[in-house]
Amino acid sequence: MEIDxxxxxxxxxxxxxxxxxxxxxxxxIRDGEIPARSGFYTGQEAVAAGVCAHLSPxxxxxxxxxxxxxxxxxxxxxxxxxxELCGMSSGLNKGKAGPYHIFDPSVGALGANGIVxxxxxxxxxxxxxxQLRDDGGVAVSFYGExxxxxGGIQETLNLAACWNLPLVFxxxxxxxxxxxxxxxxxxxxxxxxxxxxxxxxxxxxxxxTYDGWDVLEVYNAVGDAVKWAREGNGPTLLEFNVHQIxxxxxxxxxxxxxxxxxxxxxxxxxRITDEGILTTELDEKIRDKEKSKVEEAAEFALRSxxxxxxxxxxxxxxxxx
Amino acid sequence: MAERLxxxxxxxxEAHRLEMASNPDVxxxxxxxxxxxxxxxxxxxxxxxxxxxxDAPITETAFIGMGVGAAIMGLxxxxxxxxxxxxxxxxxxxxxxxxxxxxxxxxAVKVPMTLRATYGAGTSSAATxxxxxxxxxxxxxxxxxxxxxxxxxxxxxxxxxxxxxxxxLFMEHRLLYPMEGVVPEEAYTVPFGMANLVREGSDVTVxxxxxxxxxxxxxxxxxxxxxxxxxxxxxxIVPLDEEAILRSLRKTGRLxxxxxxxxxxxxxxxxxxxxxxxxxxHLDAPVVRVATPNVPIPYSPxxxxxxxxxxxxxxxxxxxxxxx
Numbered sequence: 001m002e003i004d005x006x007x008x009x010x011x012x013x014x015x016x017x018x019x020x021x022x023x024x025x026x027x028x029i030r031d032g033e034i035p036a037r038s039g040f041y042t043g044q045e046a047v048a049a050g051v052c053a054h055l056s057p058x059x060x061x062x063x064x065x066x067x068x069x070x071x072x073x074x075x076x077x078x079x080x081x082x083x084e085l086c087g088m089s090s091g092l093n094k095g096k097a098g099p100y101h102i103f104d105p106s107v108g109a110l111g112a113n114g115i116v117x118x119x120x121x122x123x124x125x126x127x128x129x130x131q132l133r134d135d136g137g138v139a140v141s142f143y144g145e146x147x148x149x150x151g152g153i154q155e156t157l158n159l160a161a162c163w164n165l166p167l168v169f170x171x172x173x174x175x176x177x178x179x180x181x182x183x184x185x186x187x188x189x190x191x192x193x194x195x196x197x198x199x200x201x202x203x204x205x206x207x208x209t210y211d212g213w214d215v216l217e218v219y220n221a222v223g224d225a226v227k228w229a230r231e232g233n234g235p236t237l238l239e240f241n242v243h244q245i246x247x248x249x250x251x252x253x254x255x256x257x258x259x260x261x262x263x264x265x266x267x268x269x270x271r272i273t274d275e276g277i278l279t280t281e282l283d284e285k286i287r288d289k290e291k292s293k294v295e296e297a298a299e300f301a302l303r304s305x306x307x308x309x310x311x312x313x314x315x316x317x318x319x320x321x
Numbered sequence: 322m323a324e325r326l327x328x329x330x331x332x333x334x335e336a337h338r339l340e341m342a343s344n345p346d347v348x349x350x351x352x353x354x355x356x357x358x359x360x361x362x363x364x365x366x367x368x369x370x371x372x373x374x375x376d377a378p379i380t381e382t383a384f385i386g387m388g389v390g391a392a393i394m395g396l397x398x399x400x401x402x403x404x405x406x407x408x409x410x411x412x413x414x415x416x417x418x419x420x421x422x423x424x425x426x427x428x429a430v431k432v433p434m435t436l437r438a439t440y441g442a443g444t445s446s447a448a449t450x451x452x453x454x455x456x457x458x459x460x461x462x463x464x465x466x467x468x469x470x471x472x473x474x475x476x477x478x479x480x481x482x483x484x485x486x487x488x489x490l491f492m493e494h495r496l497l498y499p500m501e502g503v504v505p506e507e508a509y510t511v512p513f514g515m516a517n518l519v520r521e522g523s524d525v526t527v528x529x530x531x532x533x534x535x536x537x538x539x540x541x542x543x544x545x546x547x548x549x550x551x552x553x554x555x556x557x558i559v560p561l562d563e564e565a566i567l568r569s570l571r572k573t574g575r576l577x578x579x580x581x582x583x584x585x586x587x588x589x590x591x592x593x594x595x596x597x598x599x600x601x602x603h604l605d606a607p608v609v610r611v612a613t614p615n616v617p618i619p620y621s622p623x624x625x626x627x628x629x630x631x632x633x634x635x636x637x638x639x640x641x642x643x644x645x
Contacts, residue, residue, distance in 0.1 A: 011468060040333075055475065057564075060394070062390075064323060064483070066543075091427070092427070093425065093426050093427030093429055093430065094427030094428070095427070096424060096425055096426070096427040097425050097426060097427060099427040101426070102426075103422070103426035103429045104423070104429065105393070105430055105431050107557060110390075110393055110430065111422070111425075111426060111430070113418075114417075115413050115417055115418075118414075118417060119418075119458070120386070121382055121384075121385070121386020121387055121389070121390070121414055122386050122388060122389050122390035122393070122414075122418055122419075123382045124383060124386065124387040125387040125388060125389060125391035125392070125393065125396075126393070126394055128387055128390070128391050128396075129390075129391050129394035129395070129396055132372060132373070132396070134350065139390075148599020151382060152383060152386065152413070152414070153380040155378070155380035155382050156380075156382075156383045157385065158378055158380065158383070159377065159378055159380060159383040183382055263637035266623065285364035288334060298353045298506075314426045315423065315424050315427065315625070316423075316424050316462050316463055317423070317463070317465070317486075317487045317488050318423055318428070318431040318432075318433075318486035318487050319485045319599055
């Protein structure tokens with residue numbers, strides 16, 4: 001698929017936005033302004049950017065506990081997002097959600113999820129609604145290779161296939177070589193197969209594995225799967241190999257030399273620079289603009305007020321007690 | 322016009338049909354819901370089509386979670402859980418996602434979903450096909466828990482569930498399906514959190530749910546003039562009409578709770594705690610619970626019957642209290 005220059009700059013900008021935001025959040029965690037640690041998405045930006053570039057606000061995603069990348073790429077308001085991380089009443093979810101439960105229906109971000117694999121069955125409901133309304137909408141379910149073993153995901157793959165739902169399963173495999181989960185010492189393999197996408201065959205749907213550090217590869221693969229779903233052909237299982245990368249507290253987008261090979265931003269920058277699409281001036285302009293947007297979001301969050309304690313009791317039910 | 326008698330399952334079927342006819346967002350799915358021999362959903366597929374009435378694979382986690390997602394999108398899913406016991410395989414979707422998404426999202430999303438489940442013992446079906454379990458679900462903030470005890474309430478409460486904005490666990494005792502009662506033909510609602518004063522009395526208050534409401538009334542009738550028994554059916558245990566229970570207690574000073582769910586940390590314990598905390602000054606005798614003991618429900622009819630609350634056990638409990 002030929003991808004135009006404008007789309008390439010958009011993909012690059014989205015990735016820069018995600019990384020800039022996450023590094024700022026790291027600083028706010030260090031400073032105690034964000035009261036808890038969070039799962040980060042650093043190194044995986046190409047997947048969120050490449051997937052969400054094909055979606056409109058009327059398409060939905062379900063996400064994980066590394067949701068920030070997905071949420072930003074889907075178009076969540078950065079101020080509301082940062083305020084939510086800080087637990088403020090101006091947060092997207094009034095300080096009730098925190099990083100693991102953010103919902104923003106206005107952009108179709110439904111939602112982060114604190115239970116590994118927990119959002120996946122719900123995404124089938126988003127897809128079912130599009131199918132019943134016959135509106136051409138799709139839903140995308142993000143999850144990781146650890147979650148891919150969960151029963152609920154196997155069940156949802158089967159159900160989506162049986163009902164031909166417009167659903168794209170996106171598995172981000174962050175340990176493609178060693179089949180272990182970052183930060184855990186795991187002596188036994190977590191997957192009985194080479195590739196998570198091999199499981200697509202068991203449900204009679206298309207599935208394939210791609211390099212998740214190459215944003216154009218992601219963009220192309222997802223474009224086909226989304227089109228396939230919109231046209232009523234049913235679900236697809238896409239696996240993207242990724243490498244999680246350490247962020248930093250210096251506000252740098254650049255990563256350590258040994259991590260560069262996996263860094264989607266570094267790789268794509270080189271590519272579009274070679275293609276003559278990205279000049280040094282344009283790159284600086286994009287970075288400065290994203291940095292100032294993120295800074296605005298941080299200032300907004302820090303200026304916001306904490307919820308009144310009585311708010312804890314509100315909103316257990318929508319329709320009264 | 323003569324009052325019309327229909328069964329509990331016919332009343333539930335009628336509630337589905339009326340709401341599906343008036344609201345295209347109402348959809349039904351679950352295991353075998355299109356089957357002609359499933360009493361509650363019978364005929365729905367023929368009337369409303371296979372798009373809106375769907376048989377799901379036997380994967381409770383997937384199809385209950387799908388209901389949560391569809392509800393968030395603005396549909397009104399009525400999802401059937403064949404037996405409440407089977408809900409235990411889908412606890413994350415029920416207790417985390419269905420119950421808490423509205424609160425966790427700070428109100429950004431709503432989950433107007435009805436999860437219907439049959440429950441209850443008395444059919445020699447043993448421990449994974451006989452439980453009540455509503456206390457387990459009532460424990461989690463965010464779920465409304467509804468237990469109709471008669472055909473009229475069944476229809477009105479189901480319509481209220483479907484029209485509401487919140488996730489509802491709707492519990493149907495399978496031995497109540499053939500029960501007949503007077504049910505109006507048109508759509509109507511029975512509000513949540515409003516107990517039904519089933520039988521007025523002045524000596525003892527009996528709070529009972531579901532199938533146990535009928536057993537409590539039978540016990541009261543048997544005691545006759547010896548004791549004036551008031552029977553209260555909360556109809557919904559979340560929200561719970563505490564005031565109706567306390568009002569009755571002010572009159573009688575004595576409380577028996579009849580609950581088919583397990584006794585420990587159960588609904589009967591909750592009502593006893595309310596009486597102790599908020600009605601202590603009205604109590605003339607200790608609170609007595611007639612609930613299923615903390616033993617998995619066994620298969621053999623003799624064993625099963627030995628454990629379950631019964632008219633005889635209720636009569637005995639009331640008699641003890643009167644003599645206190």
